[in-house]
Amino acid sequence: MVRPAVELLPSTSIMPARSPYTGASRKLVLAFDVGTTYSGISYSILDPELYYIGSIRRFPAQEQVGGDSKIPTIIFYDKNGVVRAVGAEALKEGLDDMIEEEGWTKAEWRASHLLFKLHLRPTSDSSTSVTHKIPPLPNNKTVLDVFTDFLRYLFKCAQTYIQETHANGADLWASLQDRIEFVLTHPNGWEGAQQAQMRNAAVHAGLVPDANEGRSRVHFVTEGEASLHFCIQSGLTIEAMKSGQGVLIVDAGGGTIDISAYGQTPKSTGLSFQEIAPAQCYFQGSIFVTNHARTFLEDLLRDSKFFDDVDHITQCFDKTTKLRFRNSGEPQYIRFGSARDKDIALGIRSGQLRLKGTDVSTFFEPSVRCIIDCILEQRKSASKTISSVFLVGGFAASDWLFTQLQISLEPLGINFCRPDSHVNKAVADGGISFYIDHFVTARVAKYAYGIHVCTPYVSSNIEHLRRSSSIWRDARGIDLISRSFDIILPKNRQISESTEFRRSYFYTAKTTNGLPDQISEDILCYRGSSGSPRWTDEDAAMYFTLCTLTADTRRLKSTITVFQRAYDSSCYYQMNFEVILNFGLTEFTAQLCWKENGQEMR
Structure with a gap:
């Protein structure tokens, strides 16, 4: 038995009531927040008699033992590609000599920040564009390799912590290790392709077996939605929701700014929320403040003897000056050197660089x-x-x-606030709450989704006339033109988790052998500004293949319908099917279905 424990989320007096765990057996849930700068782990032991929810608060080489629930998201590799130091281990004293002597390389953002998470980002959405150059990954390492190594390290840290912290911890872990559910958080802008890479990393890291059962134990939640769960469990949303108004969650992290809007919905039991606007993701997190500082310092020190120290000075700014900056009317200082470092013209005295507060702002x-x-x-x-x-x-x-946002927003009638503590672990804690409480039951489609189809040619339609060079005749004897976009799921549509969006399609041929044995349909995502995209050759750069739906259609041939053409009495054959999209969950799903002896098959 695990020892009785106090739930480590905020006091239950301000929390919504949590339903008892009704699972048949005890299980463990691990939520990994792999942040751009820092990463953390929260966990829950689900038991019919008891919830235990807490954070991993002890990591190797951590200076404040037991007092910090996050570690730097950094990995060092040696020249053979072997992991040599991760997290706090990568910052411990005395490591610099070994790094230089043995030729180690690291996966991180410059100024001690991670880069490999940014390599995962979608490159097709302007809201997730990066204005600064992303340093390359270590030699012979893919983003999957690095993410795999980091997940493996976090998993080992979680195992060690639980085994050492709980009574009979080794036995407890052994009884749960085959029933672990994993929640991986990611920025609002991440999509199916990024989720697929993250799931593959979890498999390669040995978190779950490479089988349907194992892969189904990996769950995803956006950082915005995880933060909402944290705010609900912290009691922050109660007053705002009483009036029936929505709330907006701004998750400002190291790399991304994730912004999500939610409103409460009536529900017979418990709380239920829905997205009330498309979630947004922007690369303007705290690392970009550091990068603007770097650019400034490079220009300032370019022709001085201190130019080679820009990396070090930037790191000092990141660790001290940036964190304590509060007043643009006062000079700010970056302590980077010794008393001998001096250049009055540059504002350097006794190893300190003096900057105007207005420049730092x-x-x-x-x-x-x-x-x-x-x-x-x-x-x-x-x-x-x-x-x-x-x-x-x-x-x-x-x-x-916080102050600058408050000054700008409160005159607009916006109540702007932040939790008084633990803001850096909101996502990991929220990931656990997402799995247990599942407050959000409807989301908003950020884009339009559909497939590329052919449409009957209408000579009086100017858009059809413009594409008359692509006319072709099908087995029915109907003239068609291609490059038409058929929307299955419209942009800005609110989607409940149980709602399916489906459209009917068909193939025709003059003989049954002319019908395909296998079909592949690209599910397209339109990310442009048009509210009603119609043609894939207009704003073509804004159409992206989200996934490809492939199906063996030989079984569909038993459902073929025979038709007779009116004008020449010849026959043609038609194979019918439907494409089904479901986007109400945090993962997108696509299926092809058909009727076989009156029964729907998928």
Whole structure:
């Protein structure tokens, strides 16, 4: 038996009531928040008699033992590609000599920040574009390799912590290790392709077996939705929801700013929420403040003897000056050297570089402006009034960021606040709550989804005339033109988890042998500005293949319908099927279905 424990999320007096666990057997849930700068793990032991929810608070080489629930997202590899140091181990004293002597390389963002998560990003969406150059991955390492290594390390840390912290921990772990459910969090802008890579990484890391049963134990939740769960469990949303208004969650992390809007829905038991505007994701997290500082320092020190120290000075800014910056009217200092380091003209005295507070404020300005603009956009597009905004995430700890947002938003009637503690573990804790409580039951389609089809040619239609060079005649004797986009799931449509979006399609041929034995349909995603995209050759750069739906259609041939053409009495054959999309869950699914002896097959 696991020892009785106090739930480590905020006090139950302000939490919504949690339903008892009704599973047949005890299980373990691990939520991994692999952040751009820091990563954390929360976990829950689900038992019919008891919930235990907590965070992994002890990692190898961690300075504040037991006091910090996050580690730097850094991996060092030696020249043979072997993992040599991860997390806090990568920052311990005395490592620099070994790094230099043995030629280690690291997967991180410059100034001690991770890059490999940014290599996962979708490259097709302007909201997830990166304005700064992303350093390359270590030699002979793919993003899957690095993500796999980091998940493997986090999993081992979780195992060690649980075994050492709980009574009979080794036996407890042994009894649960084959029944672990994993929740992986990711930015709002991540899609099916990124989720697939993350699931493959979990398999390669040995978290789950490479089988349907194992892969089904890996779950995904956006950082915005995880943060909502954290806010609900912290009691932050209660007052805002009483009036029936929506709330907006701003998860400001190291790499991304994730913005999500939610409103409460009537439900017979418990709480239920729905997205009330498409979630957004922008690369304007705290690492970009550091990168703006780097650009400034490179220009300032370019012709001085200190130019070679820009990397070090930037790191010092990132670790100290950035964190304590509160007042643009006061000079700011970066302590980087010794008393002998001096250049009065550059503002360097006794190893300290003096900067104007107004210059430092410009490093933050793009992030501040991005958040304000997106909040206003979300309020405008939301289906409910939003008057409350909650700021969470590691970047939320910046007093300057919080103050600037507060100054801009409160005159607009927006109640802007942040939790008083644990903002940096909101996503990991929220990932556990997502699995257990599942508050969000409807989401909003950010884009339009459909397939490429052929449509009957109409000579009086100017759009058809423009494409008359592509006319062809099918087995029915009907003239068709290609490049038509048939929408299955419209943009901005609110989707409940149980709602399926389906459309009927067919193939025709003059003989049964002319019908395909296998079909492949690309599920297209339109990410442009048009509210009703119709043709894939217009705004063509904004159409992307989300996935390819492939099916063996030999069984469908038993369902073929025979028709007779009216004008020449000849026969043609038609094979009918439907494409079904479901986007109400945090993962997109696509299926092909048909009727066989009156029964739907998929």
